[in-house]
Structure formats: structure tokens, C-alpha cells
Amino acid sequence: MVNPVHLTTLIEVVRLGSFASAAAHLGYTPSAVSQQMAALERETGVELFRRTPRSIVPTEAALVMIRHAEKVLTDIDALKAATARAADAAGRELRLGIFPSLATYVLPRVLSGERWRRLGLDLHVSVAEPGDTIRRLASGGGLDVVLVYQVGQSGLAWPHTAERLWIGDDTFHVVLPKSWGIADGARVTADQLGGMPWIVHHPGTSDATVIDRLFAACGLAPRVVAYSDDFNASLGLASAGLGAALVPELALQATPEGVVLVDVPEIRLARNIFALRPHAAADSATRLFLDLIAEALAALPVRAARAERGTSPG
Numbered sequence: 001m002v003n004p005v006h007l008t009t010l011i012e013v014v015r016l017g018s019f020a021s022a023a024a025h026l027g028y029t030p031s032a033v034s035q036q037m038a039a040l041e042r043e044t045g046v047e048l049f050r051r052t053p054r055s056i057v058p059t060e061a062a063l064v065m066i067r068h069a070e071k072v073l074t075d076i077d078a079l080k081a082a083t084a085r086a087a088d089a090a091g092r093e094l095r096l097g098i099f100p101s102l103a104t105y106v107l108p109r110v111l112s113g114e115r116w117r118r119l120g121l122d123l124h125v126s127v128a129e130p131g132d133t134i135r136r137l138a139s140g141g142g143l144d145v146v147l148v149y150q151v152g153q154s155g156l157a158w159p160h161t162a163e164r165l166w167i168g169d170d171t172f173h174v175v176l177p178k179s180w181g182i183a184d185g186a187r188v189t190a191d192q193l194g195g196m197p198w199i200v201h202h203p204g205t206s207d208a209t210v211i212d213r214l215f216a217a218c219g220l221a222p223r224v225v226a227y228s229d230d231f232n233a234s235l236g237l238a239s240a241g242l243g244a245a246l247v248p249e250l251a252l253q254a255t256p257e258g259v260v261l262v263d264v265p266e267i268r269l270a271r272n273i274f275a276l277r278p279h280a281a282a283d284s285a286t287r288l289f290l291d292l293i294a295e296a297l298a299a300l301p302v303r304a305a306r307a308e309r310g311t312s313p314g
Contacts (some may be wrong), residue, residue, distance in 0.1 A: 002040070002043050002044065003036075003039070003040070003043070004072065004073060004076055005036070006036045006037070006039060006040040006043070007040075007065075007069035007072060007073060008026075008069075008073060009022060009026060009028075009033055009036045009037065009040075010037065010040060010048065010062065010065065010066060010069065011066055011069060011070065011073075012025055012026055013033065013037065013049075013056070013058075014058045014062060014063070014066060017055075017056075018055070018056065019033040019034050019037070019056065020033075037049065044061075044065065046059070046061040046062075046065075047059055047061065048061060048062040048065070049062065074115065077115060077118075077288055077291075078115075078118050092120055092121050092122050092285070093121070093122045093123075093124065093144075094121045094122065094123050094124070094144055094145065094285075094286060094289065095124045095126070095142055095143050095144045095145075096123060096124065096125050096126065096143070096144070096145055096146070096147070097126045097128060097132075097133030097134075097136060097137065097143045097145070097146035097147065097148075098125060098126070098127055098128075098133070098146070098147045099127070099128070099129055099130055099133070099147065099148060099149060100127055100128075100129075101231070101248070101250040101251055101253075102147055102149075102250060102273070102293075102297075103125065103127045104250075104253075105250055105253040105254075105300065106250070106293060106296045106297050106300070107125070107293070107296075109296040109299075110289075110292045110293055110296050111123075113292070115288075115292055116289070116292060119285050119288060119289055120285070121285055121286075121289060126142075126143060130146070130148035130149060130150075133146040133147075133148060134146060134148060134159075134276065137159065137162065137276060137277075137278075138159040138162075144277060144278075144286070145275055145276065145277040145286060145290070146275070146276050146277070147167065147273065147274070147275050147293065148273070148274055148275075148276060149170060149271040149272065149273050149274070150271065150272050150274065151206065151207045151210045151211075151269070151271050151272075152210035152213075152214075152269070159276075161278060162276040162277060162278060163276070163277055163278070164274050164275070164276055165274060165275040165276075165277075165287075165290060166272065166273075166274055167273040167274060167275055167290065167293055167294045167297060168273050168294050168297040168298055169270040169271065169272055169273065170248045170249050170250050170270055170271040170272075170273055170297075171248065171249050171269075171270045172246050172247065172248050172249075172267070172269040172270060172271070173246070173247060173248075173249065173252065173261045174188075174193070174244060174245075174246055174261065174262050174263075174264045174267055175234075175235065175238050175244065175245045175246070175247050175252075175255075175259045175260070175261055175262075176196075176238065176244050176259065176260050176261075176262055177238050177239065177240070177241040177242070177243070177244075177258060177259060177260075178239070178257070178258045178259055178260050179241045179258065180196075180241075182260060182262060183260065184260035184261060184262075185260075185261065185262070185263065186260075186262050186263070187262070187263045187264075187265065188262050188263070188264055189264065189265070189266065190215075190218040190219060190220040190264055190266040190267060191219065191220070193220060193222075193244060193264065194219070194220050194221055194222070195223060196222075196223065196243065196244055197222075197223050197224075197225040197242065197243035197244070198222035198223060198224055198225065198243050198244050198245070199224075199225065199226040199227075199228055199234045199237050199238060199242060199243045199244065199245040200222060200224055200226075200227060200228075200245075200246075201227065201228070201229050202227045202228075202229055203227075205229060207229075210269070211246060211269070214267065214269055215267075217266075218266035218267065219266075220266070220267075222244075225242055225243045226242060226243060228245075231245075231247050231248065231251035232251065232254065234247060234251075235247060235251065235252075235254070235255065235256055235259060236256060238258070238259050239256035239257065239258030239259045240258065241258070246267070246269070248270075248271050249300060250300070253300065253301070273297065275290050275293075
């Protein structure tokens with residue numbers, strides 16, 4: 001009998017392109033992933049990968065198996081959700097704290113799907129910045145799980161009693177005014193951007209501290225023309241020609257026409273998105289909901305569009 005865990009691992013190996021990347025994403029060792037794939041090949045009697053010294057290439061049999069595996073895993077999710085509903089019939093409420101851009105561009109995608117409806121959760125949402133939702137979680141202020149982000153090792157702290165689950169990464173991109181005449185997707189150096197006007201975070205904020213260090217490490221001394229902690233405002237100002245900005249992918253779901261994205265090899269930064277919840281709240285329905293959030297985040301249109309045209313996401 002095929003192990004569903006092995007099917008999930010197969011999907012991640014093919015999606016991410018290597019055993020090592022799948023292992024890091026799933027929390028396994030590369031050796032464990034390799035063993036799972038070997039076991040799956042024994043269970044099914046087919047070769048799943050052609051191995052070369054530098055890469056692995058999925059076979060046609062692997063791609064066919066993935067198409068069927070996704071349906072099987074969806075059915076398993078539904079079965080788990082039904083079990084969770086039966087076990088927790090008296091406690092289906094989920095009180096969620098979530099930061100604004102994730103609430104705007106990811107949560108609606110989840111809530112409009114059939115898999116969400118199968119969970120049978122009664123969702124109550126509080127949209128606020130991570131610092132606020134973490135304080136409410138720590139103080140017992142009416143939240144069961146919070147979705148937060150952290151930029152580098154910025155000053156975000158969470159209660160030691162909370163379980164932390166990685167949801168995904170929100171990659172930053174360098175955004176320039178289209179009026180500057182640089183092509184969308186062009187590769188430029190940090191040195192070329194140093195003398196240009198920039199829109200940056202207010203000094204002293206945790207994000208600004210991390211970004212300042214990154215800029216200093218690559219020798220970029222921005223000429224600051226505006227301070228903005230609101231990415232929508234930064235995009236609007238950039239589209240009007242005021243200056244360049246560093247904006248995360250979530251905010252780029254509402255990209256104005258007057259900006260372009262460029263690839264700067266020296267600038268590689270992402271917001272790490274986590275779910276925090278008390279250890280005692282580890283019910284299966286909530287975990288399935290968080291899996292849906294992670295899948296919707298990974299499938300954002302900007303992410304897909306950049307992958308199609310071959311631009312490095314950073």
C-alpha cells in the first residue's frame with residue numbers, strides 16, 4: 001500500500017527540484033527524503049527519477065503519479081477534516097490574527113475554495129500587525145492562532161508556550177519607476193542604484209534595521225527622498241516617479257502600471273511567514289487550514305508570472 005506521506009514528499013521534490021530543498025521545506029533530512037522516494041519506487045514498481053551527478057529529473061511516471069496523488073491527498077484532507085468535525089463538534093471556532101497583506105491577498109483565496117468549506121470551521125478574523133496579534137495571543141486575548149512575518153532576525157518575539165509553524169516566504173523585490181526607462185525584469189547592480197532616489201522605511205523600525213544592514217553589505221547608500229512603512233504608499237510614490245523601493249511580493253498583488261521590477265543580485269531578502277499557536281491547540285482542522293494558507297501563498301500570481309519568464313525571485 002502506498003504511504004500518503006511518501007506522495008506528499010514526491011510532490012515537494014518535483015515542485016522544488018531536489019531532495020535537499022524538499023527536505024528543508026518538510027523538516028526532514030535529505031537522507032530521509034531519499035529513503036522515502038526509494039520506498040515509493042519499491043511500492044509502485046516504477047522509476048520516479050533519473051539521477052545525474054548534478055540533478056534529478058522526474059520521469060513521466062512520476063508526473064502521472066503526482067496528478068493522481070493530489071486527488072488522493074485532497075480526499076485524505078477531507079477525511080481528516082470530517083474526523084476533526086466529529087471529534088470537535090462543540091469547538092469549531094477558529095479565532096485568527098493575521099497581518100493586512102496576507103488578509104488581503106491570500107486569505108480570500110482560501111475562503112473561496114471548497115477545501116476550506118469542508119473544514120467546517122467558524123472563522124473569526126482580527127487583522128492587525130504582528131506585534132499586536134502576538135501580544136493578544138500571549139495574554140489570552142481571544143486568539144487561537146496568529147499569522148505573522150519576520151524580516152531577517154528583526155525584533156519579533158513570541159511566547160515560549162507557542163508552537164511556531166513555517167508557512168512560506170514573502171520575497172522582496174526592487175521596484176523602480178517605469179518613467180526611468182529601465183526594462184521590467186532587467187538585471188542591474190546595487191552600485192547602479194546607489195545614486196538614485198529611494199523610498200525607505202522610517203529609521204529605527206525593525207524592518208528598516210535589517211534593510212539598512214543589507215544595503216550597507218552590498219555598498220548601496222540610498223539617497224532617501226521619502227520614508228514610508230506602508231508598501232501601497234511606497235508603490236504609489238514609485239509609480240509617480242519619486243524613487244525606488246524595496247517591496248515584498250504580497251504587496252505586489254496590487255502593482256500600479258507605473259512601476260517595473262528589476263533583479264539586483266546583491267539584494268536577496270524575504271519576510272518569513274509563520275503561524276503561532278499554543279501547543280495545546282494542535283487540532284487537525286486548524287493544521288489543515290494553515291496548509292491551505294501555505295498553498296495559496298505559494299500560488300500567488302506574481303510568483304507564477306516571474307517564474308514563467310525566468311526571472312530569479314530572489
